[in-house]
Amino acid sequence: MAESKQRFSAEANKVYTYADAATLLENIEDLAKMVDHHLSHQVPRLSELDDYYLGNNKTILEGQRRKEEHMSDHRSTHNHARYVSQFIVGYLTGNPITVTHDKDAVQQVLTDINDLNDADALNSELTLDCSVYGRAYELIFRSQADKNRFTLLSPLETFVIYDDTVERLPIAGVRHRIQTHEGDEVQIVELYTENKIFTYHVEGESKDYKLKSEKEHYFGDVPINEYQNNRFRQGDFENVLNLIDLYDAAQSDSANYMTDLNDAMLKIVGNVELDIEEAKAMKDANMILVTPSLDSEGRAGSADADYIYKQYDVAGSEAYKTRIENDIHKFTNTPNLNDEKAGQSSNSPISGEAMKYKLFGLEQVRSIKERFFKRSMMYRYRLVNSISAKAREIDDNTLNDIVIKFTPNLPKSTTETVEMFNSLGGELSEVTKLSLLPFIDDPQEELKRIEEERSKQRPSSNFMEN
Numbered sequence: 001m002a003e004s005k006q007r008f009s010a011e012a013n014k015v016y017t018y019a020d021a022a023t024l025l026e027n028i029e030d031l032a033k034m035v036d037h038h039l040s041h042q043v044p045r046l047s048e049l050d051d052y053y054l055g056n057n058k059t060i061l062e063g064q065r066r067k068e069e070h071m072s073d074h075r076s077t078h079n080h081a082r083y084v085s086q087f088i089v090g091y092l093t094g095n096p097i098t099v100t101h102d103k104d105a106v107q108q109v110l111t112d113i114n115d116l117n118d119a120d121a122l123n124s125e126l127t128l129d130c131s132v133y134g135r136a137y138e139l140i141f142r143s144q145a146d147k148n149r150f151t152l153l154s155p156l157e158t159f160v161i162y163d164d165t166v167e168r169l170p171i172a173g174v175r176h177r178i179q180t181h182e183g184d185e186v187q188i189v190e191l192y193t194e195n196k197i198f199t200y201h202v203e204g205e206s207k208d209y210k211l212k213s214e215k216e217h218y219f220g221d222v223p224i225n226e227y228q229n230n231r232f233r234q235g236d237f238e239n240v241l242n243l244i245d246l247y248d249a250a251q252s253d254s255a256n257y258m259t260d261l262n263d264a265m266l267k268i269v270g271n272v273e274l275d276i277e278e279a280k281a282m283k284d285a286n287m288i289l290v291t292p293s294l295d296s297e298g299r300a301g302s303a304d305a306d307y308i309y310k311q312y313d314v315a316g317s318e319a320y321k322t323r324i325e326n327d328i329h330k331f332t333n334t335p336n337l338n339d340e341k342a343g344q345s346s347n348s349p350i351s352g353e354a355m356k357y358k359l360f361g362l363e364q365v366r367s368i369k370e371r372f373f374k375r376s377m378m379y380r381y382r383l384v385n386s387i388s389a390k391a392r393e394i395d396d397n398t399l400n401d402i403v404i405k406f407t408p409n410l411p412k413s414t415t416e417t418v419e420m421f422n423s424l425g426g427e428l429s430e431v432t433k434l435s436l437l438p439f440i441d442d443p444q445e446e447l448k449r450i451e452e453e454r455s456k457q458r459p460s461s462n463f464m465e466n
Contacts, residue, residue, distance in 0.1 A: 007241060011037070012045035013134065013233050017164045021171045021193040024161070028209050032202075035176050035189055038159055046133050046156050049235050052081040052244065053132045060248045072259035076252045080244050080325075084237040084332045085131040091362065092369065093127050094409025096120040099381070101402050109394060110402065113384060117150050125152050127373070130229040131236040139175075139192075140223045140383045146391075148384045153224065160226045173224025194221050220386045227376040230368055240328045247324045250317070257312055269304045333361035356410065366408065374404045 016034050018024050024031055051058055057077040099114060101107045114120070122138070129136030129152070137153040137160070153175060161172040173192040178185050187202035189209065196216055200209040217223060229235060237244070329336045335358035385399040434443035 008045045009041070011041040013042065015168075015233075016159060016161045017168070018161050018171060019164055024172060025191075025193075025198070028200075031174070031189070031191065032207060032209055034159070034161065035174065036207075038174075038176070042159070043156050049081075049132055049134075049238060050156070052237065052241060053079075053085060055079040055082065057244065057248055059245045060252060072256040074252050074255040074259065075248075076255055077248050078244070078251060080240070080247065080328050081132075081237040084240075084328075084334050085128060085235075087334045088131050088236050088332075088362065089124060089127045091359070091409050092366070092406060093120075093124045095407040097123050097377075098405045098407070099377070099402055100405070101399070106394075106398055106402075109388075110381075110399070113148055116147060119150075122150065122152060123377075126227050129155060130227050130369070130373070134229045134233040134235040134238065136227040137173075138225045138227070138380065139173075140219065140225060140380060142217070142387060148388060150225075150380060150384075158224065160222065160224055170222040170224075170226070173222045173226075175224065192217070192222055192224050194219075218387050218390055219383045220390075221379075221383055223383060225376055225379050225383075228372045230365070230372065237332055240331050243324055243328050243331070247321060247328065250321045250324065254317060254321075330361075333359075333365060335359065359408075359410070363408075366406075370406050373406075377404055378402075 014037070016038075018030065048058070055077055060075050060077055063075075097120070099110050099119075101110060126136040126138060133155045135155055137155060137158040138150050139153050140148070140150045143149045157177050158173070158175050160170050161174065162168040163171050171193070175190045175192070177188055179188050180186070187207075189200045189202060191198040191200070195218070196214060198211060199213040201212050202208070203210055326336065381399045381402060385394065385397065388394045389396045389398070430447060431443045434440045434446050440446050
């Protein structure tokens with residue numbers, strides 16, 4: 001049977017399911033199996049995706065040496081993974097996600113909650129984790145100051161367990177980590193159910209789960225919230241990892257060739273009085289003096305010296321690398337902004353309309369990403385509503401009717417828009433004109449300042465009377 005070339009197995013992205021939390025608590029060894037499975041099968045995939053995002057392509061950096069010992073062996077990595085994720089995250093959350101309600105009082109509650117938790121930054125981080133790992137996690141909790149908080153959790157330390165029905169409802173959330181306890185490193189596993197938090201310490205080689213604490217949380221549901229990038233929980237650059245490897249290898253080979261060209265083999269043709277050590281010394285000095293020997297009649301013979309090096313197809317190599325790079329952008333639905341055909345206009349290197357065409361592929365998957373993200377955000381605010389209602393801070397179901405809106409972060413060609421508006425004979429108020437300027441935060445305040453300056457420049461009434 002041929003060896004599989006698949007990078008990640010199905011076990012690397014498995015969704016954990018179980019009958020219910022009560023049964024899981026009665027069979028804690030099943031929880032231990034899930035944690036071990038997560039560490040042995042899922043964390044390696046997540047760690048590899050993390051390495052690619054950080055530019056540590058270990059396929060190139062730690063791969064076997066490709067050339068002989070005396071030849072160059074440069075290992076060049078190019079962070080296409082970061083480019084893909086940062087572009088998509090900027091496109092989706094460069095303009096903050098808005099959460100609104102039609103009632104002013106409820107809107108104020110939402111604003112206070114989001115400001116307290118710096119929700120715009122958190123949403124961006126959750127989107128980034130979804131882009132890199134294919135999933136993201138947050139913990140909703142009640143702080144010691146009795147405030148509703150939510151914070152980011154690492155996918156390398158977190159997973160959610162769902163029931164085995166067709167609804168796939170969450171029955172528990174798990175957070176595991178290594179922590180120093182009383183001078184020793186201990187594995188800590190926290191199990192969050194719909195009403196309690198169980199903390200276990202895993203002790204000894206047998207990995208016995210010892211219950212250390214049990215406390216209630218009053219959210220009425222599992223407070224660990226999972227965000228999915230798509231149905232398959234696949235990261236945005238995960239499907240082009242092999243292409244990234246090919247590009248890095250091609251660039252590394254180019255660097256090796258340029259280095260080896262400087263170390264080309266010296267060829268001397270003719271009968272010369274020159275030994276190996278003299279030739280090495282001359283080569284190191286970047287010069288060579290060839291003195292041909294004399295024949296029997298006292299005449300000097302002929303001699304010639306040059307270098308032997310591998311012929312390099314520059315055009316073919318560059319076309320190969322360009323094709324790979326274009327495929328990376330094609331299959332991740334991200335534009336290559338360094339492309340000379342990126343869409344130039346007379347006013348800017350890349351106009352808004354041109355960018356829309358280049359983002360057509362990403363637009364096709366944007367609705368999927370947003371739908372999954374909105375679903376998890378609604379779960380977040382439902383939990384916040386639940387515990388806030390128990391604390392008599394708001395009524396039940398107050399946050400059920402919130403509206404979550406994404407605004408894609410597209411470049412705007414204001415010049416084109418204004419020219420079209422003027423061609424139609426339109427007019428703009430001074431406030432609208434000022435609002436179009438990115439460095440004017442408050443158009444009304446700016447108008448007041450302009451009027452004040454004009455007033456100071458006008459002649460006084462007394463002067464006019466005189």
